[in-house]
Amino acid sequence: MEYVIGIDLGTSSVKALLVNREGKVCGEASESYPLITPKSGYSEQEPEQWVEKSLSALRKLVTDSGIEAGAVKGISFSGQMHGLVLLDEQHKVLRNAILWNDTRTTKQCRQIEEKLGEQLLSVTRNPALEGFTLPKILWVQQHEPELFAKASVFLLPKDYLRYRLTGELGMDYSDAAGTLLLDVAGRRWSPEVLEAFGLDESFCPKLVASTECVGTLLPEMAEQSGLTTDVKVFGGGADNACGATGAGILGPGETLCSIGTSGVILSYEENASADYAGKVHFFNHAEPDAFYAMGVTLAAGSSLSWFRDTFASGISFDELLAGAATVPAGADGLLFTPYLSGERTPHADSAIRGSFIGMDLRHKKEHFTRAVIEGITFSLRESIEILRSAGKQIDTIVSIGGGARSELWLQMQADIFNAEVVRLESEQGPAMGAAMLAAAGLNWFSSLKECAGQFIGKAASYQPSGEQVKLYNDLYPLYKDVYTSTQSLNRKLGPFRS
Structure with a gap:
């Protein structure tokens, strides 16, 4: 062998x-x-x-x-x-x-x-x-x-x-x-x-x-x-680029959602003619003569880690997400913005900071957990909306990273993104993409696309639910308003941060 x-x-x-x-x-x-x-x-x-x-x-x-x-x-x-x-x-x-x-x-x-x-x-x-x-x-x-x-x-x-x-x-x-x-x-x-x-x-x-x-x-x-x-x-x-390769994002219309410490929405581009006016990153792909557009949420998985470490120490992520599943979509009117490290897409704002909006006496730890993962996913939707507004059709998204290890979060992505979300059989991330580059370089396969057909399998897909899509579509503009409403306040708070 x-x-x-x-x-x-x-x-x-x-x-x-x-x-x-x-x-x-x-x-x-x-x-x-x-x-x-x-x-x-x-x-x-x-x-x-x-x-x-x-x-x-x-x-x-x-x-x-x-x-x-x-x-x-x-x-x-x-x-x-x-x-x-x-x-x-x-x-x-x-x-x-x-x-x-x-x-x-x-x-x-x-x-x-x-x-x-x-x-x-x-x-x-x-x-x-x-x-x-x-x-x-x-x-x-x-x-x-x-x-x-x-x-x-x-x-x-x-x-x-x-x-x-x-x-x-x-x-x-x-x-x-x-x-x-x-x-x-x-x-x-x-x-x-x-x-x-x-x-x-x-x-x-x-x-x-x-x-x-x-x-x-x-x-x-x-x-x-x-x-x-x-x-x-x-x-x-x-x-x-290697993460996209390792997830099989190697052709037109293919899009990746990666939720790790940061979060990434990455979409394959056939040529350099697409113009996003600098609102998202635009890089050369590892696939020859191809490109990709990419939006970034700086504190994606790290927002959930911060919440657990600060307010739910000793509880596993599985327990935390199981609790969130008992709360209805929208977390009973609680919103979270994941700007704990500032933000990259779409704001490129190093001064903005995170917020919980709408807290009341009914809200328990489970509500806050759900609000955090919904807020992370709303932030990633902002990158998807930039791509769609430029005429890009995004119907199917491959999800990898921490957000792909939870059935709740995968379905939430499908509903908030209003797209089919796919989970892979075996996810090895950028290391697998690097291995595929070596396999293609050795001419084991005629192309990276052919290599992906052998190396990558899809395990499950999640379809958007009409009722949930409508609810999240109604909440999304309110989520976006939080940035506008807190931008000036956060800049004034800057001198008070040690």
Whole structure:
């Protein structure tokens, strides 16, 4: 039997997934690493930790599965997006990586908007947000000029890991699209953006396709991982592109709802002609010559985790959701907005904060739980509405993550989204997408679509209920009003937050 390995380099841990030619998961291993937060709003990691922990996960995977090392034919990657890794001329790391959830770059975002104007959206297809890579580059350039003068090239997290494993520099299109330096439609580094900020194209790594073979394991990396130097290594993709691939979002009309710490609505786009005016992200897909539009709720699953940890400590999520199922839709007039970390789509507002609206003496813990999951789902609907208002038809949505582990929540998604919601047989997320990129790169399949037919199965579907759809349609405008009504109040409360 032959195998591929998908490596998902996340924010808190790395996961390695072993998959055979039939798409069966034959093993998995993970290792965690710390977050470095030297100041409020700062979020960094030591890149060498990614390498050390990935090698450890690979060794564990090979040992625990009991396979022959030579049976692994390919490796590919999924990675946390946007994180800045700076290398000097000897390709040594110059500083800790600045991660996607670092918020120190608001000033640099405004500078980018001022300098590029309308060109920013027309070329990069995305607004300037603190999470993206270019603002981080400008921050280092302005605050650490002596260090920046030594920088010869930048990489994103999974690209640094791939470089250390193979000795080859490169970045795939789906991850490059999140840098604000890529001409997304033209699939090239933008000369206009580079020139505007005095950056040479040599500062950017070579662009590669997600299924492109970029090399093989270096001898020392093969030895440390328990694999062989014959293993082919492929470009890989951004975590959301790989998550979409691993869920089979590989054709027109296919849409994904992913509820993890954050929440994502992601829809496949055939070409770059779709224009959402920057209201949602627009990135290159891991699927060749394809794209995806994506809206983000910053505190999706984390809103439910916060509620449980704060008000229902010691109660499992299953118990919490079972209680919510006893409460009618609409939580007896209680609304929640999940703005605990600010919001991304559709507001891009770092100052807004969450609210419970409509509390009265009848409301119990079960009502609050239901209101929280309804509020998270209403927030995700806002991204769906942006896509629909641009003429996109969304009738079926594949649901993954924590929101797909509850029958109550799956039916709620169907009713609030007014669409069929599908649950997968075996959900492995971005790691499975990375494994599929390796399988397609090895030509086990003629396309990622064919690979998905073998690797991905649908377990159940949930249809919208007419009565519930009407109730949620009536509540939805009230949910949206909460943002408008509390925006000014939250800005005034800002100075009182420690």
